[in-house]
Amino acid sequence: MSMKFVDEYRDPELAKHVSAEIARLSGDQPLKFMEVCGGHTHTIYKHGIEDVLPPNIDLIHGPGCPVCVLPMGRIDDAIAIARKEGIIFTTFGDMMRVPGSHGSLLDAKANGADVRFVYSPLDAYKLARQNPDRQVVFFAIGFETTAPSTAVTLLRAKAEGIKNFSIFCNHVTIIPAMKAILDSPDLRLDGFIGAGHVSMVIGMRPYNFVARDHQKPVVIAGFEPLDIIQSIYMLVKQLNEGRTEIENQYARVVRPEGNVKALQAMAQTMELRPFFEWRGLGFITHSALKLRSDFADWDAELRFEVPGLRVADPKACQCGEVLKGVIKPWECKVFGTACTPETPIGTCMVSPEGACAAYYSYGRFSMASERNRLHVLPITQ
């Protein structure tokens, strides 16, 4: 397992060079770009990319962290399932700490529920096969990136006739969320950094409306620091040349037509919900997936009774405004004080991909150093 290839995308000299080109092309013009994907947000903070970019480039962290956009009511539903007798409730690690209206899955576990974290729906499925006398439920979350693996697992469960396994489906789709953001009156964006992994599945065509109807450029980007810096360069170049197009910086992975097999597996097992609530963005039509009726036997929502209540976000929480890019994480009233990664109030503070958690862990200092208050010395040895 050699990771040498990564270094090419992390060359500090090259980063400086591309950043200087961005500065040259954009002049002093303030530009706001949204990275839609939580993975990008994470890379931006982990590598301190904002620190490398010219100051007129402002990155807005969009709704692409699947943990962050899940409304509280769905977490309560998940906990209700997990608490039922005989259930093994499986989930990605990130979800464990997300607060519902009465505690998190981690708290439910401390109170005796059998909650286990897994790395994939297939791991959950294996647990079901190993524990035929227990009901194993997988808490499926994520965009088109993770939905195919849920779909493939469902197909396998059906083919093998495994009945003690079910999916609590919370998969969402990225395009309706981008539409909702573009239709929002608060919007002041100049372009999008498109989600690399999602695009690997859905391809480039679904983004066409952004350029056509909204006259904004999109550049689909990879997840290494230089991928992101280069995609910003490509956005600035488009604007500079008066173009608004859908471009692909991540051509080493993303094909224009997407992954047809993955899309087929999704279409076989799941269909669009008429509407779904997104944390902070409200109800968005056709923005989420549920299991098709032929897979009703594996649908945890049908198999187990869930409260299904809509729970209002805590009043102080401004995750919605953060997700829409209306405010920066640090502008939220409770950021860094009542709401921290150990005591999260909003979902954006829970997942490492969440804009607030990323900002809290990695960004506080760059904000401070910008203000020249902390007298940072260059590191010399």
Place this chain on the structure above:
Amino acid sequence: MDADTSNAGRVDSVLQKIERTRQARRHKFYLHDEKITLSHGSGGKSTHNLIEGVFAPAFSNPLLDAMDDAATFRVDGTDDIDHRLAFTTDTYVVSPLFFPGGDIGKLAVHGTINDLAMAGATPLYLSVGFILEEGFPIVDLRRIVASMAQAAKEAGVAIVTGDTKVVQHGKADGVFINTAGIGLVRASWLMGQAQLEPGDKVLLSGPVGDHGIAIMFAREALDIESDVQSDTAPLHTLVASLIEAAGEGIHCLKDPTRGGVATSLNEMALGSEVSVALDEQSIPVHPEVRGACEILGLDPLTIANEGKLLAIVAPGVADTTLQAMHNHPLGRDAAIIGTIQAEPPGMVFLRTDIGGLRVLDMLVGDPLPRIC
């Protein structure tokens, strides 16, 4: 321009607000949780909150309050700095019990030796306590005990007292081990996480993350083939050679176990009211560990080590200390990874691989429970 000015004002007010909260939290820890969750065992922030919220106030005394890896004291009760003893304890619940590079027994011996070594002590005697689960195979117990005996022999320490308890099936997981240890402090000066000074250099004895990643791969949940071995090793001879080489120039030694290098350095930054500036490029990480971290979305700096140490040393002895590390088999890949600065106190930050700057916080939550 007006928008810019008001924005700058807001940044300042938010920074002040965060700073006030940080200060308040530094002196009073809020433990909101009603029940113990696995996060409390992560070695990161939640563990910190549990210790500061429950144990520290109840047991408070000058030796404990130093919050170092081992307590150091004189048997005659005087404050003299020579001929002190070091005393420490640690409990092991690692799962699986056997993993590439070691097992729970070896870990239990090395871990306690290392806690003594970080106090600048030569380990002398260990105690061992076993909690055994009904039904546990004696053949596995023999393997673990043999491994402990060998580890103790190789390290030149004796296991001189012990205890055994058996609990019903399901009330423990195979075997849990507690070890305590006593050592003789060789350093005749104060070392510890309150002794850092601006200008000091941060040295790391070798690549980080091996133990945590080896355990992760040893668990069934991940079907990845790998050669990553736990780095579990007794560090007291390395410490002895550092003390010989750098003497009083050594201000603090710490083995970055649970919570990794990030958590250890944050504890020091808080303990000494200084800041730690790291250079990411200079931090050694095995390619396999780095690859695993990339895939799993983990930071090697928050992953546990069981055979590495951080040495904070005066700038004048940094090179001799590094040389002494390089001359020892356990420090061949050692590197200088950062510098201690006065400002901003209590924070660790990192110059990233692409030349950006970011805060390096303690581990929050737990990427993987029961690693030691």
